[in-house]
Amino acid sequence: MSSRRTSIAVVGTFDTKLDEFLYLRSQILEDDSSINVILIDAGRSVVQHEAVTIKQDEVAKASGFQGFENDxxxxxxxxxxxxxxxxxxxxxxxxxxxxxxxxxxxxxxxxGTSIASAVMRELPVTFPKLIVSTVASGDVSSYVAETDITMMYSVVDIAGLNEVLKAVVQTAAAAIVGMAKAYVKKLNNNGHGDIKTTKKGIGITMFGVTTKGVNAARKWLESHGFEVYVFHATGSGGRSMERLVKENRLHGILDLTTTELADELAGGVFSADSSRLTAAAKAGIPQIVSVGALDMVNFGPKDAVPKKFQERRLIEHNPSITLVRTTKEECEELGNRIAQRLKENCIRPDLTEVWLPLRGVSALDIEGQAFYDTLADNALFKAIKTSLDGSEISVKELDTDINDPSWSESIAKRLSELIELKG
Structure with missing residues (x-):
């Protein structure tokens, strides 16, 4: 197989930052003069420069914009x-x-970061992506979302070349060169730049209070030849798993920890979005869904918990996270939401099951622990069973808690059976 010439796309607003982008280009070429640097202008007005590969009017035309330049x-x-x-x-x-x-x-x-990150979010996971940005030292979740964008803080504004900015850009250029070369190496060796594995991939959602059960399921699956990807259910974790499903990287899902739905319902800090719990259903891949950590909503430091929750059972998980116990009414609504999303989206209901651990949905929800509440849990279980009654999605109840090793092995084994059933 012939080797490829490494090519790097540089996207930006050249009408305002041409000198800075030309410097970035020069540093990439200084690192390796054989690299093909493709400059793509996404600014407001056309910039005439021989180094610009794809001009602003070409980008505007690709958008489908109808009108004259003045428009x-x-x-x-x-x-x-x-x-x-x-x-x-x-x-x-x-x-x-x-x-x-x-x-x-x-x-x-x-x-510029908004434009570049929106472009990068459409590229597959594992494709090299890097942004040097003035906003990289703050909350970048809206830019990165569930992707693997690397962000580097510019320290100073990207407004004129000075020794600090030049040093940062030099580092960024070296980084993207190394990343791109590594990607090309995988392409030349494998025929593709993605993660190469001959094993079937399984996605599992986990939280601190479901770790014991998830680890037992993971070990069983790994011992039976599966590649396991564990996602921390912090909002971005759930979205990341759903993204990998859409990219056809996963063959089965153990959605043991659906706590992100509780944060979505009550306004917690680890909410995913309304698409959570839909990707696997729409893709028709085998999945087993459970109710891990639906006994809690996650907020920031204790003094940041909204007043309406202050009278509930609270646990300071750490100085940055406070857990609030969900109520009977909230649990009933969560059960309805889980059932509704599965019913509305499942194209293969025969490959979807819901498993309910009747003795506790987290390590804090077993008898003797702070969030133990059978009324709330029973409302959750009843809502799921009632809402799924008459559908082809089966519900299985087990007289155990979600961290019991026997539960974990049983649920992992059942998922492997569903994968085999799909063929």
């Missing part, structure tokens, strides 16, 4: 950004599909 220039900033995102996503997507790029990098403030 484009008069777009409000928000509409302009959306237009350039749409165009850049298509341009970069085509390059990736044709195997013409092996990494992507950008520089920017909040606007």
């Amino acid at each position: 484009f220039m008069s777009l409000p900033r928000g509409d302009l950004v959306k237009t350039m995102i749409k165009g850049a996503v298509k341009v970069v997507g085509r390059l990736k599909d044709r195997d013409e790029i092996h990494g992507i990098i950008s520089l920017g403030g909040s606007g």
Whole structure:
């Protein structure tokens, strides 16, 4: 198989930061002059420079924008950004599909980072992505989402070349060169740049209070030849698992820890979104869903817990996280939501099961522990059973808690049977 020439896409707003992007290009080429650097202009106005590979008007055209240049220039900033995102996503997507790029990098403030990150979020997990940004030292969850974007803080604004910014850009250039070369190496060796495994992949959701049970299930699956991916159910973890399902990387799901739905319902800090619990159902892959850690909603430090929750049972999990016990009414609603999302989205209900651990849904919900509440748990179980009654989705009740090793092995074994059933 012939070797590929490493190519790196550089996406940015060249009308405001051309000098900085040209410096980035020079540092990539200084690291390896054989690299093909593709500069893609996603700014407001056309920049004429020989180094620019794909000009701004080409990106605008790819977005489907209809109108003259003056119409484009008069777009409000928000509409302009959306237009350039749409165009850049298509341009970069085509390059990736044709195997013409092996990494992507950008520089920017909040606007440039918004454009670049939106483009990068559409690229597969494991494809090299790096942004040098003025916002990288803050909350970057809206930019990174459930992807593997690497963000580097620029320290100073990206507004003129100085010794600090040049040093940061030099480091970023070296980083993307190394990442892209490693990706090309995998392409040349494997024929693709993704993770290579001959094993079937299983996604499992976990929280601290379901760790014991998840680890037992993981070990059973690994001992029977599966590749296991554990996702921390912190909102982004659940979304990451759903993304890998959409990318056809997983063959089965043990959704043991659905606590993100509790945070979605009550406004906690670890909420996923309304698409949670839908990807595997829509893909028709085998899945077993359970109710791990639905006894709690997660908030920040204790003094940050909203007043309406202050009279409930609270546990300081650590200085940054406070747990609030869900009520009977909330548990009933959670049961209904789980059932409804499965019923509305399952294309293979025969490959979906819900397992209920009747003696506790977390390590804090067993007899003698702080969140033990049979009324709340029973409301949860009853809502699921009632809502799924008459559907083809089966519900299994076990007289154990979610961390019992025998439960874990039984649920792992059953998932392997469902995978075999699918063939």
